[in-house]
Amino acid sequence: MNGTWVPRLVQVRTQILKENDRVARALRARFAQAGVTVVSLVSSPGAGKTTLLARTLAALQPQGRVAALVGDLATDYDAQRLAATGAAVRQITTGTLCHLEATMVASALEGWDLSQLDWLMLENVGNLVCPATFDLGETLRVVLLSVTEGEDKPRKYPPIFHTADAVLVTKIDLAEVVGFDRALFRQHLEAVRPQMPVLELSARTGQGLDQWLAWLGSLRGWPRPAAAQCLSQTPLDAE
């Protein structure tokens, strides 16, 4: 890349981020006014965002009103899977874009009355890099890391861990078979984000789901079972 391109690219990227931040701020204000708690999920492809979301939407609905927006380059497979839970779900397809942007979220919400919702879940494109720098106006961002991906990912992909509020270690039922080293993972995470809240779970076996759901409940001030406290090494209050 020669000297001609770099300054212009940086300039344009900065402008896009500024524009994204402006839209994200407006979204955040709108979410707060409507009283909806917005939780976004980011991870590598195949870490289990959609499976977790399916179980989450199904579990939350008896308690509250929940909807979801799901991002992918192509297909509406995830929206179809999630709609089966009975929740309101919309797919955002990004084409070749590696992340969701605030304007996409704003467009996808058109026609929805946010004041009728307790939770809005956002599933980003599977990518451990690009979504880091794009604020979507979410209340909290959660990064999923499956045990099959290896313990060193926080150190190799620091920006996404810097911009998330909590880590879900997914597919924990496979920890033994893949030789996942918890202590080593905690050491890598601690080096990047000291005291970051961590919850281990398996959407397949259900391990850890109660704590996850209790934590989501606690974001809306619902009674918090003692079991859920393992997630909170540090306060996780919404902005």
Place this chain on the structure above:
Amino acid sequence: MNGTWVPRLVQVRTQILKENDRVARALRARFAQAGVTVVSLVSSPGAGKTTLLARTLAALQPQGRVAALVGDLATDYDAQRLAATGAAVRQITTGTLCHLEATMVASALEGWDLSQLDWLMLENVGNLVCPATFDLGETLRVVLLSVTEGEDKPRKYPPIFHTADAVLVTKIDLAEVVGFDRALFRQHLEAVRPQMPVLELSARTGQGLDQWLAWLGSLRGWPRPAAAQCLSQTPLDAE
């Protein structure tokens, strides 16, 4: 994103890609002249690129001269791991950039006499989206997909499958425990890239490694064991 930004972004992106393509073309000519076969690996984070590469470098060295460049946002962990094989290895750290670019490869090669190499392996940043559009001048590009990521990834991330020459289905030793459905995966892949060559392997157990190594050998015109033919549904000749 309003109308002001989009046209400028597209213009700048096009220029960057053009510049990348120009550098990649020069690299490809240089590789051909030096007689080095360049194979790049792309995948999600944690699909097993580095583990496969470690076994590959170790196995190829008695037969030929091999070097590697490895990309990550941060750390030189991968270069350290791979250097233990005795091969020449250099780390490229990309900061927040989600892919390698041709100029990074060119810079990382400085001081190396390519005519002294048979193979040069390139490991891209763990990302199933961004690396798709950046030609690195490689002879062949191989996309790794681990069985833990799910069967539908070719349909959800089509560009990376469109720009790769073969698929390695990794962690095949976990296929049963995660319930990986081969037929369903083939169906999704066939819809995106009909007749794309596929090899199943496990860098941990060694399953499929002989075929992989035989295939790499065949790229340099070495005798090709019959077992390796399972990778080649279609010709895999270098450009």
